[in-house]
Amino acid sequence: MLDSVTNLRDLLKDPSLLATQAYVAGEWVDAADGATFEVTNPARGDVIARVPNLTRADAARAIAAAAVAQKEWAARTGKERAAIMRKWFDLMMANQDDLGIILCAEMGKPLAEAKGEIAYGASFIEWFGEEAKRVYGETIPGHQRDKRITVIKQPIGVVASITPWNFPNAMITRKCAPALAVGCGFVARPAAETPLSALALAVLAERAGLPKGIFSVITSARASDIGKEFCENPIVRKLTFTGSTEVGRILLRQAAEQVMKCSMELGGNAPFIVFDDADLDKAVEGAMISKFRNNGQTCVCANRIYVQAGVYDAFAEKLKAAVAKTSVGDGLKDSVQFGPLINMDALEKVEEHIADAKAKGAKVVLGGARHELGGSFFQPTVLTGVTDAMAVTSEETFGPVAPLFKFDTEEEVIAKANDTIFGLASYFYARDIGRITRVQEQLEYGMVGVNTGLISTEVAPFGGVKQSGLGREGSHHGMEDYLEMKYICLSV
Ligand SMILES: NC(=O)C1=CN([C@@H]2O[C@H](COP(=O)(O)OP(=O)(O)OC[C@H]3O[C@@H](n4cnc5c(N)ncnc54)[C@H](OP(=O)(O)O)[C@@H]3O)[C@@H](O)[C@H]2O)C=CC1
Numbered sequence: 419m420l421d422s423v424t425n426l427r428d429l430l431k432d433p434s435l436l437a438t439q440a441y442v443a444g445e446w447v448d449a450a451d452g453a454t455f456e457v458t459n460p461a462r463g464d465v466i467a468r469v470p471n472l473t474r475a476d477a478a479r480a481i482a483a484a485a486v487a488q489k490e491w492a493a494r495t496g497k498e499r500a501a502i503m504r505k506w507f508d509l510m511m512a513n514q515d516d517l518g519i520i521l522c523a524e525m526g527k528p529l530a531e532a533k534g535e536i537a538y539g540a541s542f543i544e545w546f547g548e549e550a551k552r553v554y555g556e557t558i559p560g561h562q563r564d565k566r567i568t569v570i571k572q573p574i575g576v577v578a579s580i581t582p583w584n585f586p587n588a589m590i591t592r593k594c595a596p597a598l599a600v601g602c603g604f605v606a607r608p609a610a611e612t613p614l615s616a617l618a619l620a621v622l623a624e625r626a627g628l629p630k631g632i633f634s635v636i637t638s639a640r641a642s643d644i645g646k647e648f649c650e651n652p653i654v655r656k657l658t659f660t661g662s663t664e665v666g667r668i669l670l671r672q673a674a675e676q677v678m679k680c681s682m683e684l685g686g687n688a689p690f691i692v693f694d695d696a697d698l699d700k701a702v703e704g705a706m707i708s709k710f711r712n713n714g715q716t717c718v719c720a721n722r723i724y725v726q727a728g729v730y731d732a733f734a735e736k737l738k739a740a741v742a743k744t745s746v747g748d749g750l751k752d753s754v755q756f757g758p759l760i761n762m763d764a765l766e767k768v769e770e771h772i773a774d775a776k777a778k779g780a781k782v783v784l785g786g787a788r789h790e791l792g793g794s795f796f797q798p799t800v801l802t803g804v805t806d807a808m809a810v811t812s813e814e815t816f817g818p819v820a821p822l823f824k825f826d827t828e829e830e831v832i833a834k835a836n837d838t839i840f841g842l843a844s845y846f847y848a849r850d851i852g853r854i855t856r857v858q859e860q861l862e863y864g865m866v867g868v869n870t871g872l873i874s875t876e877v878a879p880f881g882g883v884k885q886s887g888l889g890r891e892g893s894h895h896g897m898e899d900y901l902e903m904k905y906i907c908l909s910v
């Protein structure tokens with residue numbers, strides 16, 4: 419790999435994918451006052467681009483344009499919309515390397531993993547493009563002889579989207595794909611840390627033939643202002659958000675004023691349970707994926723690892739050995755498993771969790787400190803002797819820390835696993851079919867991985883219960899969040 423990213427464009431086969439203007443109402447624009455904000459590479463801290471710092475007025479313009487474009491877009495057939503989405507998918511995959519480089523540069527995840535996210539993000543465009551042709555209604559036997567009842571489904575209208583930095587491509591496509599497939603307009607506001615992946619998506623959307631105005635990308639460091647416009651603008655019919663539960667609450671309060679429909683993909687605190695009848699090698703493999711994917715910066719990563727007493731020491735040794743084989747570095751330059759954390763705030767939260775655990779009796783068996791590379795690089799860490807009194811039990815670490823808890827009985831660990839306000843993802847390893855059946859039914863989570871640490875796919879309904887969110891993304895269920903059901907009663 420090239421040993422510098424001082425000029426990101428030099429790394430790209432197609433430099434035009436690195437857009438540095440916002441995409442509003444079908445036009446590439448600067449902020450009216452020329453204001454910009456910097457996008458930095460977390461691996462080196464250098465500025466890789468400057469993009470417009472747009473305002474509420476720009477967001478309002480994008481929303482108004484989406485409302486106009488949406489009428490014609492919804493009037494097209496599902497097949498017509500599907501054809502354009504297929505072209506968009508094909509363009510994403512044809513430019514996977516460049517999109518991966520842009521994503522790696524602005525977010526820090528290693529290039530191989532970044533390219534993997536591009537394929538994952540593109541899979542939603544492909545899947546929902548196909549589903550565009552299958553928005554079915556129904557007829558219902560009338561309640562009176564002269565009544566004929568039909569139910570049709572129609573696009574909800576203009577959708578506003580706010581997404582986080584950790585999956586800057588896939589979190590947008592997981593939302594815009596079903597919305598556009600059913601005929602909605604879509605206004606995206608990506609995290610300020612990672613706007614470039616969203617803008618590259620817009621470049622390819624334009625090339626694929628998405629009509630002007632149907633899809634906008636609002637780059638802005640004014641998160642709260644843009645969020646307020648999304649919640650208060652009467653044209654917006656739906657808000658879809660992925661991020662922390664804390665911000666989700668703020669947005670729900672703001673959206674309540676208009677009784678706006680909301681989809682919320684929020685925080686997690688996933689338990690990862692290893693029973694004494696588990697295949698320990700497979701459990702370690704699953705823990706490595708679930709805990710350390712994206713450097714632990716995923717909402718579905720294992721946040722608490724519970725291991726039954728009889729296999730605790732063996733599992734801890736195996737996990738430590740597996741983590742010790744990994745490497746940390748600049749994902750653009752080297753073939754590494756771990757890049758930097760997104761910023762120093764994230765690193766300091768990881769340090770706080772480790773310090774708290776150590777102060778309350780946990781043992782650091784691997785890692786536990788900042789990496790010698792400096793900046794926001796951190797050593798992948800394994801803790802043993804972790805107890806419920808520690809912060810890692812109730813707070814989302816969002817970093818490369820594997821805390822191992824010991825438990826004795828099935829009843830005990832299910833109670834502990836469920837003792838959280840979150841309910842997004844959960845995982846367990848066992849081989850007894852009775853145990854598998856009991857545990858999968860008793861875990862209070864929207865998603866359960868049984869003998870696997872990786873459950874995310876476009877074909878399944880992704881989402882949480884309790885304070886991990888509202889609604890589902892992915893699968894044919896994901897279409898419903900962007901459709902309104904209309905009951906028609908015809909008197910003949
Ligand atoms: N359930 C899921 O699928 C996912 C959940 N998450 C959760 O999100 C957290 C980590 O991601 P992180 O980005 O830090 O989460 P945040 O909730 O801080 O930010 C998410 C997005 O919301 C924006 N935002 C922040 N405050 C406001 C506001 N007042 N009004 C409108 N928008 C706002 C952010 O903008 P900006 O960054 O520019 O400030 C960002 O674009 C973790 O808790 C993680 O579990 C993350 C990804 C997926």
Ligand SMILES: O=C(O)[C@H](O)CS(=O)(=O)O
Nearest residue numbers: 584585715716717718874
């Ligand atoms: O933002 C996230 O953490 C994603 O939802 C995780 S996943 O979809 O890649 O599993």
